Amino acid sequence: MATQPRRRPKQERSRERIDAILSTTMRLIGEKGIDAVTMKEVGALAGGPIATVYHYFPNKSAILAMLYERFAEESRARFGAIIAGIRGVDDVTSAADRLLDDYYNRVAADPAIQDLQNAIQADKALQNLDIAETRQQAKMFCDHVGPMLEPERREAFGRVVFLVFQLAGGVVRLALTQDEAESRRTIDDYRSIIHTQLRLFL
Template sequence: MRDSMQSAGGSSLRRVPKQERSRERIDDILKVSMELIGEKGIDAVTMKEIASLSGGPIASVYQYFPNKSAIIAMLHERYVEEVRGIIVGHIPQISTAEDALDATDVLFDLYYTRMREKPSTQDLLNAIQADKALADRDITETRFQADLFFEITKRFVSEQLWENYARTLFLMFHMAAATLRLALMVTEDEAAKIVAQFKSIVRAQSTYYFKGSFPASL
């Protein structure tokens, strides 16, 4: 899966580790960075603090990461790997249009659960959006994920609608992330209603493409 990251902009490391000890050092740096982001927010985290809490001199951090932005980029790559794993692990099971409809709910719920379990991801994603280069990489990854879903499900859609369907998927995947960020910023009761509403919209759009009409309940 790490090789697949090249499609999202390549590795953020200054020097690629060849020894297990070096890879473990990078993992320690990233783990501490994510914990600090969750506790203090990205702006308050310093390279010196990351080095101190990850058990090594600051030179060992700069050896792999030229700055904090590079650490954020690497954390984003790890996050992308995890999200891709969720998608790749479920879309091959789709064999009918109904499976595809259910998959949109399942994928969203898995993603939402992951975000709730790791709230520091919210701060990470906000930082990604604030950085032009990283935001562009995030959009590229969103497009890649939407294309994966399109290739598996386009057989349920009339060929003349493929272009519109692909564009709709790209929009839905992008809005899924935005919806979850919003859901994490409000009360759990309101979050549940927002999530339910978004899932209803996605199911309605998908039903239109798969069956030629919107659900009767709408």
């Protein structure tokens, strides 16, 4: 199944149309869930005929892929701002805490992001995008922290960081299905796991 848009916007009008399609889709996802959103409805509410939507996106998965790309871009920017504050090994654990809290709070605050995250796990192509993004973010973290570690430990550190980052999505999705007290315990338990793993290297 195609997940890439038919064409990338080259003119301002094209960019505006794509932005309208994406913002409309995200709003509808938040209101009714991904499964209930149709290409026809997106076209109508985005201010154009259905042909306009298909002009840029072959199917709904392609729209979701671009929505995910934008989510990932914003995530990398927020991520980069947090890891920039790591000046030494004493800062690593607190930075990991901030990364986990920022991700949880961001997803918890927006039902559309929650549904988008769930849809990503149900679509093989989108899931591959998510794994690739996790690898990139893990590499960013390791590139920043790795030089602070003993050289012979950096490879193992990279593997652990990737696993911690990849599993964080599932932990957050689980926490969001629980009541407030249990959700807090789930996040705190995962935080303890992260701390335990980091202490092996720091």
